[in-house]
Amino acid sequence: MEGCVFCQIVAGEIPAKKEYEDEEMIVIPDKSPSAPIHLLFISKNHGEEFHKVDREKLSRMLDRVRAKAIELGTPYRVGLNGMGATLVADHLHIHLLGRVARDRVM
Numbered sequence: 001m002e003g004c005v006f007c008q009i010v011a012g013e014i015p016a017k018k019e020y021e022d023e024e025m026i027v028i029p030d031k032s033p034s035a036p037i038h039l040l041f042i043s044k045n046h047g048e049e050f051h052k053v054d055r056e057k058l059s060r061m062l063d064r065v066r067a068k069a070i071e072l073g074t075p076y077r078v079g080l081n082g083m084g085a086t087l088v089a090d091h092l093h094i095h096l097l098g099r100v101a102r103d104r105v106m
Helices: 004-012 055-071
Strands: 025-029 038-043 076-081 093-099
Touching: 004 025, 004 038, 025 055, 025 093, 055 076, 055 093
Parallel strands: none
Antiparallel strands: 025 038, 038 093, 076 093
16 A cells, blocks of 8 residues: 555565565564564555454464564563554554563573
């Protein structure tokens, strides 16, 4: 969709380092991170919002978020932006924010 930054990233019009990609989503680092680790899981379909997206697709996206969080092995939080909640685009995306794990005493 014209003017949507996430659609432009998906189309390759705006360069981004893709951490992961499949037929439904791409995963990229946030260009203005709010944490040492800040990844965006972006739907490839414009107009999908949390309240509209197919439950199975959302489940697959969240499975990918969970797998990445486990892989990182760091404290983390997940945020999902809905309609009007973002300053960038009304386009389904999920934030994974993590920090460097503290040394654990055993």
